[in-house]
Amino acid sequence: MIRLESVTKVYKGGTVAARDVSLNIRRGEFVFLVGPSGSGKSTLVRLLLRQEMATRGTIWVAGKDITRLPAWKVPYLRRSIGTVFQDYKLLSTKTVSENVAFALEVIGRPRSAIRSQVEQVLDLVGLEDLGGRYPDQLSGGEQQRVSIARAFVNRPLILLADEPTGNLDPTTSVGIMRILDRINRSGTTVVMATHDHAIVNAMRRRVVGIEEGQVVRDEQGGGFEEASEPVESTGSDSPPQNLPPRPDPGESTLPHMDS
Amino acid sequence: MGRMIFLIGESLVNLRRNALVATGAILAVFISLTLAFGALVVNELLRLNTIGWQQGTHIIAFLKDPDQGGLDAAGQVVYRDQVVDWEEVETVHYVDKAGAYEEFKEIFASRPELIEVTDPLKLPASLRIELQSIDLYRDVQFRLSADPVVREVRSFGEQIEQLSTISRVLNVLGWGLSLVLGLSAIILISNTISLAIYARRNEVSVMKLVGASNWFIRVPFLLEGLIEGVVGAVLAVLTVWLAARNLNSLGETIQLITLNIPARFFFRWGVVLVLFGATVGVAGSLLGLSRHLREVDS
Incomplete structure (x- = not known):
């Protein structure tokens, strides 16, 4: 679903945000990108969205080499990728329903389809009764759920989340992770950049550690801290043999919480 | 149809948010085209009163x-x-x-x-x-x-020559002024579009993220410029038409001079001027879009 081959990104001024990164993420995987601030996690997310162009290397997303994708095709690429950010990026002049519907309106979906899809996705994130509220009438957790609903309303193949729990307290963060987990179990590939130790440790999914723009760890079922025998990224489709098994797709490893 | 209504709605929202600057842009188009159209009308009056004077004699x-x-x-x-x-x-x-x-x-x-x-x-x-x-x-x-x-x-040659000279001077002045003001109108419209992009940078950013095509993002801003250009042009045509109508009623009391301009002249040049206003509006929008749309984070 996502493949990076020797990707390097050097910003103007010489800052190297990604250094010879190779990574292979399969369909339906849930991958955490972890690392200190400035390590290059967000740059990887931006590269996958074609918000930035790689200086060297090749990036494949949903079967397309996006480093060679003409600019006019980028919007079509983004329709297969949902994005969630730490600052939610909600439009304050639109209600919850309008914010979610906006993602479909701007890609030309018919009004009848928009209505039913918005209802379904608000139900999924537990905001079915708050569709008429404005973002400033919601808590941070609720705003992030709206952001997730907007990212998922078009049923993307991939969901990219850049520090989605960065502004939230631990309890609210768990609620957000339960939604992302549910989305992942529906078959959507989720890639999440995070600093949140507790979340990563609770989920026990694939963890890719990044430091100074390099992949320093790629561990299936890993925690936030490095395991005793880290496994370097192989860049191949087959999972490394010495990793613990992936949790059952139908079973959430997160603590229960009311949403 | 639904998409078109959505896009028109978005451009009207832009105009409402930037009402003051948009009014300035409309006024610039209006003044520029009023001068241009005024020059055309004066020219036509002189033509009618020279070439057509004494029934062609x-x-x-x-x-x-x-x-x-x-x-x-x-x-x-x-x-x-x-x-x-x-x-x-x-x-x-x-x-x-x-x-x-x-x-x-x-x-x-x-x-x-x-x-x-x-x-x-x-x-x-x-x-x-x-x-x-x-x-x-x-x-x-x-x-x-x-x-x-x-x-x-x-x-009547001397009189005709004098009137022709006046006509030429008026034409040069009218068209020169309207050219300068037309350029100002393009810059003003470009500024309204820049402001609209700034005011809507969050929406534009979200539109880019969720995969709105480039033309879909641009159309509301292009429509905004188009509306400003067309409204300014229509106001200019109406103003000159009303002024000419009043002149015409005044002309009834002045013998030997015709102030009656045929309706087909107004229709033909009115259409040309409205199209010109639309072009000015779209040109201003494109200028603003080229300068600022890329700056919006996506």
């Missing part, structure tokens, strides 16, 4: 009577046929003594005492000459004056 040659050494009526008709063959001449209309008296009575209809004391036989026959080009009036006037059968030559 540029020169009148009054002919001598036979007792003054001139030609009789039959000879005058033959002379008319000779003049019409001159290469500078377009048409010649012969007005005999009876026709001259009828014309006299028409002009002085309000002064019957004058008509009563005027002897019809004293009024001279004349040739009303329309030239191929007004620039040729001096040559024709000289030729006619030198002819012994001609009593007097009157030409």
Whole structure:
């Protein structure tokens, strides 16, 4: 679903945000990108969205080499990728329903389809009764759920989340992770950049550690801290043999919480 | 259809948010096109009052009577046929003594005492000459004056030349000013679009993220510029049309000068000006979009 081959990104001024990164993420995987601030996690997310162009290397997303994708095709690429950010990026002049519907309106979906899809996705994130509220009438957790609903309303193949729990307290963060987990179990590939130790440790999914723009760890079922025998990224489709098994797709490893 | 309604709605939201700057842009288009259209109307008025003056007559040659050494009526008709063959001449209309008296009575209809004391036989026959080009009036006037059968030559060439000069000056001034103001209008519209992009940077950013196509993002801003250009142009056309209509009613009291401009002139140039306003609006929008849309994070 996502493949990076020797990707390097050097910003103007010489800052190297990604250094010879190779990574292979399969369909339906849930991958955490972890690392200190400035390590290059967000740059990887931006590269996958074609918000930035790689200086060297090749990036494949949903079967397309996006480093060679003409600019006019980028919007079509983004329709297969949902994005969630730490600052939610909600439009304050639109209600919850309008914010979610906006993602479909701007890609030309018919009004009848928009209505039913918005209802379904608000139900999924537990905001079915708050569709008429404005973002400033919601808590941070609720705003992030709206952001997730907007990212998922078009049923993307991939969901990219850049520090989605960065502004939230631990309890609210768990609620957000339960939604992302549910989305992942529906078959959507989720890639999440995070600093949140507790979340990563609770989920026990694939963890890719990044430091100074390099992949320093790629561990299936890993925690936030490095395991005793880290496994370097192989860049191949087959999972490394010495990793613990992936949790059952139908079973959430997160603590229960009311949403 | 749904998409179009959505896009129009978005551009109206832009206009509402930037009402003051948008009004400035509309005024710039309005003033610029009012000046341009005004120049066109003045030009048309001068044209109607020169080329069309005296029903196309540029020169009148009054002919001598036979007792003054001139030609009789039959000879005058033959002379008319000779003049019409001159290469500078377009048409010649012969007005005999009876026709001259009828014309006299028409002009002085309000002064019957004058008509009563005027002897019809004293009024001279004349040739009303329309030239191929007004620039040729001096040559024709000289030729006619030198002819012994001609009593007097009157030409409207000088007046026409003066009016043509005024027309040229007005045209240069009008078009020059409207060009400068038109450019200002493009820059002002470009600024309104830049402000609109800034005001809506969050929406634009989200649109880019969720995969809105480039044209879909651009269309509301293009429509905004288009609306500003068209509204300014329509106001300009209406203003000049109303002003010309008032002039026309004033013209009814001024003899010999026509201030009546045909409706087809307004329609033809109105359409051209509205299209021009639309072009100015779209050009301003494209300028603003090229300068600022890429700056919005996506």
